[in-house]
Amino acid sequence: MTDEYDLIVLGGGPVGENVADRAVQGGLTAVIVEDELVGGECSYWACTPSKALLRPIHALHAARHVRGVSGGSIDARAVFERRDGFVAHWSDAGQVDWLRSAGIDLVRGHGRLVGEREVTVANENGDRMLRARHAVAVTTGSSASMPGIPGLAEARPWTSREATSAEEVPESLAIIGGGVVAVEMATAFAALGARVTVLARSGLLGGMEDFAGERVADGLRELGVDVRLNTSTDKVTRGDDGVTVTIGDGTEVTAAEVLVATGRRPRSSDIGLETVGLKPGDALDVDDTMLVPGTDWLYAVGDVNGRALLTHQGKYQARAAGDVIVARSRGEVIADQPWGRHVASADHAAVPQVVFTLxxxxxxxxxxxxxxxxxxxxxxxxxxxxxxxxxxxxxxxxxxxxxxxxxxxxxxxxxxxxxxxxxxxxxxxxxxxxxxxxxxxxxxxxxxxxxxxxxxxxxxxxxxxxxxx
Structure with missing residues (x-):
């Protein structure tokens, strides 16, 4: 049997939830296909847990910089317990309840395109066929990229997922990378008591104003972080006592754990893009309504389109995409002029971002x-x-x-x-x-x-x- 919906959404993170919700509010039927936790990366392994880890550190820092306030310390165990509460102990029951209340169906399993407007979902009960009357939205997000550094994969490195879900503070942590994840996790674990070394290929926070990275580097050093800029990583090995990172000048950095924070890549390699003439593994090209060129039914929203890898920006795109899917299903006039209702114009020149460092x-x-x-x-x-x-x-x-x-x-x-x-x-x-x-x-x-x-x-x-x- 084939179940039909007006809209099929591949991916149940905040972006997918918002696309589906806007469509349902517009009178369409929608189903989300998700093989992990409903709520996605942001809710369980990125935005929410990382900020839960960082907020106590910011609060103590603020108190220590106002005369008349004394005392205070960081309790790592309590910080982790607070984090666990915000991620609902990695249970998505609450998110699933919200889907039901919003009138959005959920199918658990791995979804793949098998043709125009057709998706199969593989799970423990076998394959299930879904067909979309109007649109399929790919909102599968992104995952941590793994550079081809010799020995790195074999060294079982942390990615952002392991860092934000850690249950213990490692004695020492080497971080490869200089972007947002690198500097935020360096801040968190240094303040929680780890000896942290940051190994950045160039400066910190590339793409932002230079003084931003420079001042964040100064702040990390004040926390005791060993910040090494313009440093290449040549090899990583794991032994009985932890990891050894060999850098470009031949010196070695040893640590209990190593975190790879060298960017993100779209999750598009195993969702059947080849069946509709698209290249797996790439970011999906879209117009400002999030429609994939050459189709009138396939949309790519959020990190998977590579436009602005930020949750709030993906949700912004999702609102435009959900609304335009409804409008097109009804044959309504599309407001696709710059800054119109059905486009994500802000992606080009008005993207806001916060880095929660000190x-x-x-x-x-x-x-x-x-x-x-x-x-x-x-x-x-x-x-x-x-x-x-x-x-x-x-x-x-x-x-x-x-x-x-x-x-x-x-x-x-x-x-x-x-x-x-x-x-x-x-x-x-x-x-x-x-x-x-x-x-x-x-x-x-x-x-x-x-x-x-x-x-x-x-x-x-x-x-x-x-x-x-």
Missing amino acids: PEVASVGLTSDAAREAGHRIEVVDHDLGAVAGASLHADGYTGMARMVVDVDREVVLGVTFVGDDVAEMLPAATIAVTAEVPISRLWHAIPAYPTMGEIWLRLLEAYGRQSA
Whole structure:
């Protein structure tokens, strides 16, 4: 027998849930196919557990930087127990209940495309055939990439999954990589008591403003992390006492565990793409409605399309995709103009991101380098975040930096980066300014409350006025 639905979704993470939910709210029937935990990577092995590990560390750091507060320590066991609560002890029962309440069906097992709008699901009960009347959405996400370093795979390295689900703090941890996972897990495990070494091929946080990686490196060193930049990893071996990492200059780093944090790759290698003329293993090319070119039924949403590997960005894409699937099923007019309801325009120039290190990094839009490469004529405005009254009240000896990238021809903000303690909550205002292309002349009238760190906006605008006079 073949079960028919209006929409079949391959992958039950936050992206898949949102695509299905929008479709069901629009009157369609939808089924999610998932072979792991409903809720996906973010809920159990990435965003949620990593931030649960980091929040106690941030709280203690904040308390230690305000005179009049004394005492306090980190209890690693309690931190892990708190993390376990947020991931529901790796049970997806609550997520499954939500699917039922939302009117979304669930089929457990590994789903593969076998033809146009057709999916088979393999599980312990055999194969089940599903057919979509309108669309199939691939939302299978991404997994940790494993570089071809000799001996690495045999050394049984941690990936982000093992790091965020660890039950014990290793005595020592070597981290290969310099991106977000690398610096966040270095922060977490160093603060929890491990001796941490970071081995980065270039600088930290590539793709962000240079000063962000530089200040995060300084923060890691203050935690006792051995940060080695511009370092290649030549070989990894595991012995009875742990792992040995041989680096480019021939020296060795020994540790109880090694974490590989060298990026992500799309989960597209075993979902039957070849049956519809697409290449397995690659990110799926899509237009701004998330439709795969050359089809009128196949969508790829979230990490698997390679556009912006962030959960919130995938959910944003999912809302557009779910709505456009409904609209196309009804023959309605599609709002696919830039910033229309049915497109993910923000993927190109207004992506927000937070790195939860000490200090935090919060950014949105284009960096100064990216803006220049895109052909914009820009003005770069920097200001000491620690000089703002709200920052000095927030923490004694507060240090930080803010950068605003302005398109001088249109007088709008192209990008903003904040580095400093607790800057994450400052990001929504910057995201609105960049996404809405609020003119500089109007931003002058958006008054930041005194004394808050948000007053940095006034300082940036004043500095821009002086530079552009």
